[in-house]
Amino acid sequence: MPAQPTLPSPGSPAAPAWRRKGELTAERILDAAEALFAERGYAGTSLRDVATRVELRIPSLYNHFPSKDALYAAVLARGIGPVLALLGEFASQEASRRDTNALVARVMAVLRRHPNLPRLIQHETLTGGARLTPMLREWIAPVFGRAGEMADAAPGAGRWSAEERPLVVIAIYNVLVGYFTFAPLYGELEGVELLDDAGFERQTRLVGEIVAALFPMAASEE
Numbered sequence: 001m002p003a004q005p006t007l008p009s010p011g012s013p014a015a016p017a018w019r020r021k022g023e024l025t026a027e028r029i030l031d032a033a034e035a036l037f038a039e040r041g042y043a044g045t046s047l048r049d050v051a052t053r054v055e056l057r058i059p060s061l062y063n064h065f066p067s068k069d070a071l072y073a074a075v076l077a078r079g080i081g082p083v084l085a086l087l088g089e090f091a092s093q094e095a096s097r098r099d100t101n102a103l104v105a106r107v108m109a110v111l112r113r114h115p116n117l118p119r120l121i122q123h124e125t126l127t128g129g130a131r132l133t134p135m136l137r138e139w140i141a142p143v144f145g146r147a148g149e150m151a152d153a154a155p156g157a158g159r160w161s162a163e164e165r166p167l168v169v170i171a172i173y174n175v176l177v178g179y180f181t182f183a184p185l186y187g188e189l190e191g192v193e194l195l196d197d198a199g200f201e202r203q204t205r206l207v208g209e210i211v212a213a214l215f216p217m218a219a220s221e222e
Contacts, residue, residue: 026064028054034075038119042072042133069135076139079117082110087146095155100215101208108204111180115195118180144169156216168214175210179203 032053036045047068051061065071090103111118121140124133144166151157151165160168183194193199 022064025054025056025060029056029061029064029071030075030078033071034079034114034116034120037072037075038116038123041123041127042068042136047071072133072135075117075120076136079110079114080139080143083107084142084146086110087143087150091146091150091153095153100211104208104211105204107176108200108207111176112195112200115180115183118177121177122181144173147173151215154215156214159216172207172211172214175207179207 029050033045033050036049036053039045040049045068047061047065048058050071051058054061065074086103086106090098090100121136124136147169148166151160151169152162157165179194183199187193194203
């Protein structure tokens, strides 16, 4: 998997101008690719489509991503990688220090930065079925695996049988992802913006309450 392009962190020495320009171009390519993969799926998106959207020539795009697979992997790494890291960080904490509300808020913040990623996942799920893009399957499986482990170890997990806990994880996943995929349509139907600051804060709080209800005492331990 290609290394992720990173921008200089705040307070760090400024990168050379050529490097900053290259990193910003890579980010533009990733943004365009994420949107196109969400609209058309992996199979329906070509590198030429991406290059056209960012107004680059194909050879220039190849300077950043050598293939469509590499570009797709980078899109998934940028969006799903931080979620996996958050789940891993949470799981490694002592039970008494875990704050599920904080975890929900951080995961929601990642998805808000990449609102097309949930649409991409949904598109591949709905159109791929058994042929779901193998690379996406490889990224999603660890998320569900880690979430399942956390659900099994949650203080309130005893209310659910071993067979039910994966279904609870799926329900939470659908609440998280479904919000971002349905928000544009809901805005058109009801004239309510769900992804503005107020809507986002409201949904983050609601998801935290749902998790707390599904796993009593999981959201905060005293």
